[in-house]
Amino acid sequence: MYNKRVIGKQYEDKAKDFLVEKDFVIAEQNFKCRTGEIDIIAWNKNYLVFVEVKYRSTKGMGLPEEAVNFYKQKKITETARYYMHKKGISVETPCRFDVVSILGEDIQLISNAFEAV
Incomplete structure (x- = not known):
């Protein structure tokens, strides 16, 4: 049975x-609040990184990273701001938004995939 969750x-x-192998330190997974959800929150060097994970079995519906559209970026940005506020993390903390794109079994990290919206 196919279950998306x-x-x-x-x-x-x-x-x-994959991220741990690349020296990311995972802080949270599946952080949820009323504004949205962030798949993975991690530290990479001095950056607080908010990671969206997208998977596609084939290119039939486009590349996985193409699903991180403006609306999704806005939701992730709002959720990231809330996370930082809730955890008392300074707005001066360097942050970035990455996407882990999984196509079939091929995994790719797109670092700094988009700017805060």
């Missing part, structure tokens, strides 16, 4: 492992 969780876990 189960599949999504599996690929988010793959993305998390």
Whole structure:
């Protein structure tokens, strides 16, 4: 049976492992609040990184990263601001927004994929 939540969780876990191999320190996974959800929040060097994970089995519906449209970027940005406020993280903290794109079994990190909206 095809269950999007189960599949999504599996690929988010793959993305998390991939990031850890690249020296990211995971702070949170699946942070949710009323403004939205962020798949992975991690530290990479001195950056607080908000990561969106997108998976596609084939290119039939486009590349995974293409699904991170302006609306999705806005929701992630709002949620990131709330997270920083809730955790008492200074607005001076260097941050970036990355996308982990998974196409089939190919995993790619798109660092600094978009600016805060």
